[in-house]
Amino acid sequence: MRNAVAGVAVGLALAVGVPVGWELTRPPATAGAPVAQVLPTDPPAPSSPGTAAPAPAVDTRAAAPTAVPQAPAPTRVAVPAWGVDAPLDPMGVSPDGQMALPEDVDRVGWYRFGPVPGEAGSAVLAGHVDDREQGLGALAPLRDAAVGDEVLVADEAGTTSRWQVTSRELITKQELPLDRLFAREGEPRLVLMTCGGPFLPEYRSYRDNVVVVAEPVR
Amino acid sequence: MDKTRPIALTAGTAGAFALLFSATPALADSHTATVSVLHAIPDTPVDVYANGERLIDDFAPGTLAGPLELPAGDYDLAVFPADAADASGTPLLSATDVAVPAGANATVVAHLTEAGEPALTPFANDTSAVPAGQARVTVRHTAAAPAVDVRAGGEVVAPGLTNPNEATLEVPAGTITADVTLAGTDTVAIGPADLALEEGTSTIVYAWGSGDAGYELATQTITGLHSSPSGVPGGSAGLVDDGLPLPLVGLSVLGLAGAAVAGRRLVTSRV
Incomplete structure (x- = not known):
């Protein structure tokens, strides 16, 4: 009888304690301020002129087609603390509407329709965390990023910009603040993204995205 | 005139x-x-x-x-x-x-x-949002000329456009080479000209002028119509799976089974 009581107690302790203990002892999924707090915020809307008369001076410009100057594209991202040093490929949008990523998991994609790192808004660098044939990707260490880690981004003009991690968060894919992660206005931010969280074999995909936000080092 | x-x-x-x-x-x-x-x-x-x-x-x-x-x-x-x-x-x-x-x-x-x-x-x-990766281009015929075809990269994209009408397309962002021909012919009236169609913008192209003064293109750009990608994919192998590891799942299930067996013995021993 006493053995049976002890058996129930030990069994339940194992059944409940193992997952709880695992949950409590694993490294935290977030670091620093929440991502939503450190992403660029919308600039204030211009104040309405109300019923004021049209301004006397009007901007005019020649309307002939002109070439648009392009800022130098980023070519390489390095994070010495994580042992990451990967080439960057300018990437666009996949047919399914998601950001396109380089097939090679050792390379990282830069969202070429958004700002270049250092311009107003959020420059997005993203890569596959792993691949069935190729193994772990260049950005796999992203999930262990710590506040203060230094990120270096080199561009094709040979300039290197320095960034400092302010936030890491694991965000369910359906809840990503996409408009802010890909913001094209506001303070310059560097956003690094890959996959993380539990793997869902039935979808051959991860449930979450690891999002790391860095600010320029001045 | x-x-x-x-x-x-x-x-x-x-x-x-x-x-x-x-x-x-x-x-x-x-x-x-x-x-x-x-x-x-x-x-x-x-x-x-x-x-x-x-x-x-x-x-x-x-x-x-x-x-x-x-x-x-x-x-x-x-x-x-x-x-x-x-x-x-x-x-x-x-x-x-x-x-x-x-x-x-x-x-x-x-x-x-x-x-x-x-x-x-x-x-x-049209200032509605443009899908991620796309650009909107509108062509307006405002020239003293009959119907024209507008071509991009040699392909007719807006056939039979007449003054003062317009045609609108959404195309993948990038630079296109556009020209304007008399409708149904290969007689080039304007261009070719390179048009940079920036992602998330609307480029409005006006064909204007007259036979006497010559025909030209004018452009107007409306920015800030961009959309965000719908997500970021990122892995397919599960190598960094952050769920409860399988051995721990097993241990937990084992505990539950043990409790069930012991509980059953507890109940039967009381009868």
Whole structure:
């Protein structure tokens, strides 16, 4: 009888304690301020002129087609603390509407329709965390990023910009603040993204995205 | 062709103004409208007046004014030859009580009709969001010319476009080489010209001019229409799976099974 009581107690302790203990002892999924707090915020809307008369001076410009100057594209991202040093490929949008990523998991994609790192808004660098044939990707260490880690981004003009991690968060894919992660206005931010969280074999995909936000080092 | 013959727009034309403007969906700002003005009448610098006030001075052909944030309301527009004394004489073009509703985005174009007469045509600009990776391009025929085909990279993308109409496409962002041919022919009337169609923007291309003065392209760009990608993919192997590891799942299940067995023994031993 006493053995049976002890058996129930030990069994339940194992059944409940193992997952709880695992949950409590694993490294935290977030670091620093929440991502939503450190992403660029919308600039204030211009104040309405109300019923004021049209301004006397009007901007005019020649309307002939002109070439648009392009800022130098980023070519390489390095994070010495994580042992990451990967080439960057300018990437666009996949047919399914998601950001396109380089097939090679050792390379990282830069969202070429958004700002270049250092311009107003959020420059997005993203890569596959792993691949069935190729193994772990260049950005796999992203999930262990710590506040203060230094990120270096080199561009094709040979300039290197320095960034400092302010936030890491694991965000369910359906809840990503996409408009802010890909913001094209506001303070310059560097956003690094890959996959993380539990793997869902039935979808051959991860449930979450690891999002790391860095600010320029001045 | 007498380019200085005054053409007063009729009430019917002004009515068309109001209709076009009010067809534009209202935006957040409830007090103003966004208006651009394109001068596409060759060889004729003008001054543009709104409600008797000079809005644009010495406006040269081939230039775009604005975008202007104008208070919503009714406007009397008048276009005078730039060399006339201010607001005196007979306007080259005029339109009264043009309704400019709040939230509208429009471009008013002073141009020539197919027959070569000066005209004022308002176009409502589509400022709806463009899907991620795409660019919107609108082509407007405002030249003294018959129907044209607009080609991109040698392919006809807007066939049989007539003055003063427009055609709109959404295309992958990038630079295209565009030209304009007489409809149904390979006779190039304008171009080719390289057009940089930036992602998330609307590029409006105007074909303007006349056979005497030559034909040209003018462009207007509306930015900030971009959309975000729908997500970021990122892995397919599960090598960094952050779920409860399988051995721990096993241990937990084992504990549950042990508790069940012991519980059953507890119950049976009491009977």
